[in-house]
Amino acid sequence: MTSVQLTDAGRIRIDFEPDEATMLADLAGQIADLITDAPHDSAFTRLFPPAYRDDSAAAAEFERFERAGLAEGKVNAARTVHAAASVGELDPGEIVEVELDDDDVWPWLTHLTDVRSVLADRLGIEDDDSEIQPDDELLTLLPLYDWLGWLQGAIIAALESLEVGEGAVTGEGGEAD
Template identity: 35%
Template sequence: MSGFTRHRRSKQVIATFTGFEADLLRSLASQLVELLRNEAAAPVESTDPLEAMLDFDGPTQAPDDPVLARLFPSAYHGDEEASSEFRRFTEGGLRDGKSRAACTIIDDLEEAGLPPLLEEDGLMIDVELDEDAAHTWMRSFTDLRLALATRLGIEDGDEDYWMQLPDDDPRAQAHDIYEWVGYLQETLVLALQR
């Protein structure tokens, strides 16, 4: 994987993934979609007809899952009522947007030729993204990295800890995936600047 680049003539953002890389990325995006859709807090039904019409019936409590709490932090620390109201009006839309962004990655990989079940060795997947799709991928990479960092317990300045883990340690392998998604995001940002 060489990362994302921008095609000189078409201005498309392009990358070539091995079948394994594309399947891994699809799996990560699918897991994120599942988490976002299945762990949604129960909505609060509004008695206000205008609010009901505008669908302001989102959750009012912070998510219990640490990843979701990281993806949807409280807006007003120290003011539970304001945080609750903000969450009620925004979290549903934010969840939908994050889910759609992850689905864009899945759809784009499959449109580029990734089969539903990866069975072919040596398969290469060429992905071409227009500017809007590239920005969507970039946002979803942020969500994927936040999710991975939260699950792994990654903190600023703990690089030595991760570097000392043996290669066969599952945590080291998961950290490598976290770093790889960061690399993809970085090359995508650079490609968009060109």
């Protein structure tokens, strides 16, 4: 089960089960592919919403000048997560330890937001009041969506505790701290 805690050096350490780390690495690869290869995918609009909803000319200009840089940032964030979460063969019971320093935290948070945005698109989640149909084949994605939200929240809580100088923040995947 995933845990998030602060190290004595002020880094954020995340311990993953091997299958969790593998899943994160796989998702990172899928997100990078989506950004670079699938601009007509409905989730692409979630990742790159119009900058100006009421001004199509301004939105087009923003997209022309900024989209490539935004896409590069998202792909680099996915690659950061992929590199950290990619594991080789592990012995049974081994955990995957990932330590995030100041340079790693924001790419991780960016990537987790991107993955959750894509999953929300796949699940048909438009807002907090969206209802998911129980017979939907994609319903199996809901626990993943929730777990990624928990992980993102735990990283943010650890960051906040660093800023106020509190002790370690620990948590178990899927449970609120």
